[in-house]
Structure formats: C-alpha cells, structure tokens
Amino acid sequence: MAERDQKFRWAPGQGDLLQRLRLYSGLVLFTFALTHFLNHILGVYSVGLMEEVQDWREAVWHSLPGTVLLAGAALTHATLAVMKTARRRTLRLPPWEAIQLLLGLSIPYYLVKHVAATRGIYEVFGVDVTYTQELSILWPGSVAAQSVLLLIVWTHGCIGIHFWLRIRPWYSRAFPYLLSLAVAIPALAMWGWIDAARRLWLLGQNTGYLTQEQFDWVNRTTDIGHAILIVVVATIAGALIAYRLQRSMVKGIQITYPGDLVIRTPPGPTLLEISRMSGIPHASVCGGRARCSTCRTKILKGLDHLEPPDANEVAVLERIGAESDVRLACQIRPSEDMTVRPLLPARSSGRAAARAADAYYWGVEQTVAVMFIDIRGFTTLSEQRLSYDIVYVLNRYFDVMTRAIDGAGGYVDKFIGDGIMAIFGMSSGAKTGARQALEAAVRIDAALAALNEELAASLDAPLAIGIGIHAGPAILGRIGAVGAEHISAHITALGDTVNTASRLESMSKDYGARLVVSEAVLIHAGFDSADIDHTDISVRGRRKSLKASVFVDLSALAHHLQEKGNLSERN
Incomplete structure (x- = not known):
C-alpha cells in the first residue's frame, strides 16, 4: 500500500489543472520534437531511410487525431506560458528559469518560418514536403538558423523535464544516463540532417519545391508570426512596466522579514516574487509550482488576511505535516501587512546550486x-x-x-x-x-x-x-x-x-x-x-x-x- 501511494503522489500530473495542462502539452511537443530529431539522425545512413521513417511519423502526426493533439498542445502550451509570464511581477529569476523563459520566447521566432514552409504548405496548398525537398531548401543558406532552432527547442524541453523530474527519488541515479542522451541526440541529429543535405547538394540531387506563390505565402506568414510575437513580448514588457509604475505610485503593503527588514510593495505578487524583487534570498526548488515545500514560510502576522490554500498547496502542506500558520510563499499573494519568517535558508553559492540538483539535499x-x-x-x-x-x-x-x-x-x-x-x-x-x-x-x-x-x-x-x-x-x-x-x-x-x-x-x-x-x-x-x-x-x-x-x-x-x-x- 505504501509503495502504491508513493507512486500516486509522484504521478506525472502533480499540480493544479493549469500546471498539469502545461506539463502534458509540453510532453506532447517534446515527443514530437524527439521523433523528429531521431529521424534526423538516420541521415547519417541515407536520405531514403529518413523518407521511410518520415512516412510513419506523418501517419501519426498528419492524421486527424495527431493534428488535433499536436495543434492543441502547441496552442495550450504557448497560451499558458504567456499567461504565466504575464502574471510575473519581477524578472529576477533563478538562472534556469530565466534561460527557459528566454528560450521559450525564442522558439516561435525561429519556428514560424519552418512550420509555414512544411506543415503550412501541406495544409494550405496540399504539398506533401519530402525530406529531399526540405533538405534542399535548408542547405546551405539556412544551416545556422535550423541548427539554432534545433538546439533551442531541445534545450528548452530538457530544462523543463529536468526540473519536473529532479525531485523524484530515482532521478539522481538516472541523471548521468539521461544527460548523455540529452547531449547525444541533438548532436547526432545535426550531424544526420546536415550530412544528408550536403550529400544531396554534392550529388546534384537537391531540388526546391516552392512555387513563387507558395514562397510569397511563406514569407507573409512568417512576417505575421513575427509581428504577433513582438506584440506578445511588448505586452508582457508593458505589464511589467505598468506594475513598476503602479508600485512607485501606490503606498502598498508592508512585509516584515526576520531582522526587522521591512519591504513595501503593492498587493498582487506572490510572497516569493516579493522576496525576489527585493533581493531577499528565498529558497524555491520547483520554480514556484507548488511541487515542493522549500519556500514554506511561517506567517507571524497577517495570516487571517490570506486566501485559503488551494487543493495543491493543501496537499503539499499536509504531506510535510505543516502547522496551520505555515504557507507556501509561491502560492500566497499578500493583500495586507504581514510579518513572515522563511523556514528554509536560501543559498546562492555555486556549491549550493550544485546541491540543488541533489534530491537527498531537500x-x-x-x-x-x-x-x-x-x-x-x-x-x-x-x-x-x-x-x-x-x-x-x-x-x-x-x-x-x-x-x-x-x-x-x-x-x-x-x-x-x-x-x-x-x-x-x-x-x-x-x-x-x-x-x-x-x-x-x-x-x-x-x-x-x-x-x-x-x-x-x-x-x-x-x-x-x-x-x-x-x-x-x-x-x-x-x-x-x-x-x-x-x-x-x-x-x-x-x-x-x-x-x-x-x-x-x-x-x-x-x-x-x-x-x-x-x-x-x-x-x-x-x-x-x-x-x-x-x-x-x-x-x-x-x-x-x-x-x-x-x-x-x-x-x-x-x-x-x-x-x-x-x-x-x-x-
């Protein structure tokens, strides 16, 4: 019974509904990218083998269920990521969160043209793009851009999976093997598709597939996609600027930390975000997702003014046997003056960062x-x-x-x-x-x-x-x-x-x-x-x-x- 309960608690969908949707949609997109990269690796052997396996991939992802699943996952993941980013009240983030955020915003910029020239052409003009045609377009002019896209997508996905799994008891044992795969797969994928494209070019077998009409459509679609991305980024930046202006104009609330350190802030951000904005070290392993209890904080004053914990926070607090005045800093949004005491010390040294990857440390x-x-x-x-x-x-x-x-x-x-x-x-x-x-x-x-x-x-x-x-x-x-x-x-x-x-x-x-x-x-x-x-x-x-x-x-x-x-x- 204990083992079964433990497996349930570490189920892939741990978290609230939005967290589970973001996780599941991300896993779908990562699976799609993984199969694509594995297919690239076959280019080391032959383009013909790449084409054969591509037929199997298209049978899955070009089918109606596959198309709905992939498009739904992309829309869901992007929307939830934008919502989460827009809700941030500070860009003072741990390095891994900042890198993942920047990579996530970079993916659409590089990906929109690739999607338009492959899946877009298929959906709009009925052109089934073969590997030979795609490689012919990419070599040699788009080698750098395509390689950067591959690395950005892969790194973004690997960071998400790493920080999802790192608190699992088995992960520290599997980490060296998973890290080896995380390095080997993109390296072999780039070798495979570049070598295949180069051989086609040297043998004179490279051939384009876009008519002028289709080429113009791809460019227009790319420009529209880039414009949408600029609007999204500008909106997020505007929200942060507006919040800072509001913060400077509004008297706000007062948060008192140990040592009589007083921080004044407008209501809205979580306590964890307030700590980060004010440069106060505050432990947080899971990135504010309520998957761990490292940001737990004792509320010495102002507990009655907080919203009751949601089901996800309740589950974490019950699991650690927390007292009634202990809350997760990443989940509470102070609206009145508070006095708090973080219960776990936060460290910023390189030695502490290395320990953060050690599940037994936490x-x-x-x-x-x-x-x-x-x-x-x-x-x-x-x-x-x-x-x-x-x-x-x-x-x-x-x-x-x-x-x-x-x-x-x-x-x-x-x-x-x-x-x-x-x-x-x-x-x-x-x-x-x-x-x-x-x-x-x-x-x-x-x-x-x-x-x-x-x-x-x-x-x-x-x-x-x-x-x-x-x-x-x-x-x-x-x-x-x-x-x-x-x-x-x-x-x-x-x-x-x-x-x-x-x-x-x-x-x-x-x-x-x-x-x-x-x-x-x-x-x-x-x-x-x-x-x-x-x-x-x-x-x-x-x-x-x-x-x-x-x-x-x-x-x-x-x-x-x-x-x-x-x-x-x-x-």
Missing part, C-alpha cells in the same frame, strides 16, 4: 527497510575493560558489521554508541531492500560468530547482539553540516519506520531473540504468511499492535532465504 520519501543493531550488556562490558581495549573491540565490531551490511547491499547510516543503523533499498527499491536486510541479518550472525572466536581470549563472554528490522516509507535526506567547506553530510532516514525499527531492536532483548522483524519486511521480501510464524507485538509509540516474527537464532531464516534463492553463495 529530502526524498521512499519505502525502505531500516535495521538497528545493538550490543547486549555493553555497559557492563565497558566497565570491566580498559578504555583502549573497548575502542579496539568496538572498532573490530563495527568493521565486521559494516562489511556484512555492505556485502548484502545496505547503507550504514550511523553509529550510535555501540549501535548501528542501516538502510536498505535506497537505490534498489523496497522489494530488493527487504531481501537485502534479511540477508544482512544472516551475514551479521555469521560475522559475529567469527568475531567472537577472534576475541575469545580477551572477552569473558561472547558478544551478543539484538537486531530489529522494519520496512515502510521514510524521509531520506542529507542531515548535518552540508554548508561547511569540504564536508558532505551523509544520507539519513527519518520517520515512523525508523522509530519502529529501533523499538523492534529494543524488544529483541525482551524476547531473548537475535532478531525481531516486522511482517512488512517479510511481505516486501516475498515470503508467504505461512512460511514464518508471526506474533502481535505492542510497540511503544504505536496505538495498534504490529505483526512481527521473532528469531532466537537465524538458522531458520537462513534456510528460508536459501530456499528462495535470496541468500548469496558468498554468505
């Missing part, structure tokens, strides 16, 4: 298996030994335990006195993580037996440990001195799953057991309910009892894992 929720290990009777042991001897024993213990955890595919989160916390499934998913945690328990049992043999001469009694494992959703994030030079904070897990795993480890002592593992771990690992006995355990801090399995020794668990093929032969 926190990621995913289903993992968490393990706690603790030495039984360590206090008594430490009182009977010299401090240096205890340090030696602990270091040997931590070394062999870490090797066992690493060998099973786990991640050592931290050492807590004589205890260890480990996370499984961060990169492999909950199913594999649960299996890895169980295998780690078996490995730890074997490693402890070997360690006790090694230390038999220096210990009065063998070391005994207790292990607790639980699986469920947890917040994974880099917690610690992430702002200090040369310090990279480790990833840690937070939440009820962690607390429950710790409680299970403590309860292993009450049961005189080596391991207490929750039913959730066994289910994720693929065990049938009949495979292993369960018992209802009352866990401190939980209102309902928890089904768990208690193992006095781990031979039965090792046997089950071997039967299912989950236990490595190296164990």
